[in-house]
Amino acid sequence: MPAPVSFRSRYKPDKVVVEDLSIGAEPIPIRVINNYSDEKPNIFNYATSNRFTNDASKMVAPVGDMKACSCHPRSGCLPGECECEDASSLIFDPESRIVGQPIGTSTYNDHHYVECGSHCRCRGKCNRYMSHDYLMKKVEIHYKPNMGFGVIAKQHIAAGMPIINYVGTVVTKEYHDEYRNQLASQTDYIFDNLNEEHSGIAVLTDAAHHGNISRFINHSCDPNTQIVKVYPYIYAHGSEKISLPKIVITASQNIRPGDELFVSYGSSYFHTRNIPCLCYTFCCFVPPFDFEEKAQTEKEAVEERAVRRKAVRENWHNTGDIPSIDPPVFDID
Numbered sequence: 001m002p003a004p005v006s007f008r009s010r011y012k013p014d015k016v017v018v019e020d021l022s023i024g025a026e027p028i029p030i031r032v033i034n035n036y037s038d039e040k041p042n043i044f045n046y047a048t049s050n051r052f053t054n055d056a057s058k059m060v061a062p063v064g065d066m067k068a069c070s071c072h073p074r075s076g077c078l079p080g081e082c083e084c085e086d087a088s089s090l091i092f093d094p095e096s097r098i099v100g101q102p103i104g105t106s107t108y109n110d111h112h113y114v115e116c117g118s119h120c121r122c123r124g125k126c127n128r129y130m131s132h133d134y135l136m137k138k139v140e141i142h143y144k145p146n147m148g149f150g151v152i153a154k155q156h157i158a159a160g161m162p163i164i165n166y167v168g169t170v171v172t173k174e175y176h177d178e179y180r181n182q183l184a185s186q187t188d189y190i191f192d193n194l195n196e197e198h199s200g201i202a203v204l205t206d207a208a209h210h211g212n213i214s215r216f217i218n219h220s221c222d223p224n225t226q227i228v229k230v231y232p233y234i235y236a237h238g239s240e241k242i243s244l245p246k247i248v249i250t251a252s253q254n255i256r257p258g259d260e261l262f263v264s265y266g267s268s269y270f271h272t273r274n275i276p277c278l279c280y281t282f283c284c285f286v287p288p289f290d291f292e293e294k295a296q297t298e299k300e301a302v303e304e305r306a307v308r309r310k311a312v313r314e315n316w317h318n319t320g321d322i323p324s325i326d327p328p329v330f331d332i333d
């Protein structure tokens, strides 16, 4: 009689290539799984908060310049009474879930939230805050041949819940244009958190060398997360400086363990880089829409990515110091 095959032995365990990507910076370790090769993510500084180039930090208004709410600490900061609440386009329930707004879209420009904090009269005791500097959800980074590394949820995340802040080096657009050429293939991790609609000042968050797991979130034309801009203060009209929002990635639908997190980069991301979108969703809005044609371009894209990764790795081995091409920075948060 053949020996019974145990359920476990039929499945290969995941190959862990990094035990904790955050090297202890996050409360929950982040494993990196690559069942295809020994490749690890390119080297970067894992960080839980933004850092600013000198030019960008001069643009950010000091706390004293910004307005806050004058609610009593026990008032609960209710709509119609709280200035922070009234300045927000989103409403949150007591568990900090987005409610009262059609969710499921990813256009972050329409979604902003002003959270209360220690600078308000309520001292932030009202729980009207949603940006967490640390990762509050269990996730893993998994390698897939078509898109490279991506973020996989390892727990249920309810629709509307914040997941992680997009963290990187904050630079003004002008400054970035200047050093963009040096970075050439490193522009994959730039988030355009343009503040132009408020102040005319354009700011980017670049997570190429400094960032957290949000830099690994891949694109889908049918994403399950959306971006919310969270302002720490009420924007003071007429100010020459900006109130810089935190970029918070929130679940736009219920996410189950094993689901990959996707955000929408917008079609211009793919047009400017001339690469195909490989999300394979039926609502894919990036040409080519033909699956056969896409399969060919996918092969090219995978090859091209392998070449780019190799170049970055070689640069790292030769110079031993990729972060040296980063602009000078200092931390202000």
Ligand SMILES: C[S@@+](CC[C@H](N)C(=O)[O-])C[C@H]1O[C@@H](n2cnc3c(N)ncnc32)[C@H](O)[C@@H]1O
Pocket (backbone or CB within 6 Å): 146, 147, 148, 149, 150, 188, 189, 215, 216, 217, 218, 219, 220, 276, 277, 278, 279, 305
């Ligand atoms: C912000 S990075 C995401 C993390 C990346 N996968 C990695 O391994 O570092 C963006 C890059 O991931 C890949 N990518 C993400 N979503 C994709 C998609 N829908 N189709 C094709 N490539 C995608 C592209 O190479 C893109 O430039």
